[in-house]
Amino acid sequence: MTQQPQARPTLLYQLYRGASGLLAGVALRSVAKKLRKHGVAEARIRERLGRASLPRPKGRLVWFHAASVGESLSVLTLIRRLAKPRRSWNS
Numbered sequence: 001m002t003q004q005p006q007a008r009p010t011l012l013y014q015l016y017r018g019a020s021g022l023l024a025g026v027a028l029r030s031v032a033k034k035l036r037k038h039g040v041a042e043a044r045i046r047e048r049l050g051r052a053s054l055p056r057p058k059g060r061l062v063w064f065h066a067a068s069v070g071e072s073l074s075v076l077t078l079i080r081r082l083a084k085p086r087r088s089w090n091s
Helices: 011-037 042-048 069-083
Strands: none
Touching: 011 042
């Protein structure tokens, strides 16, 4: 199977990427400022911006993302089932 040459990004795409990179810093500072105004602790602000406040624990890690209360509630059954020990999961 031969590979086709990759297409070059368009000028519009390159402009979008550049503007996004420049504006990301401004947006993050704006969000952090609003969170501070509402009394959110610095460690929590960094977490909300994607920076972990604790080191990752050893062993296997499963990450669940739920954007709403309904999604959070629906994933609880799955979390409970995965929390049960399984012989096949031994390290």
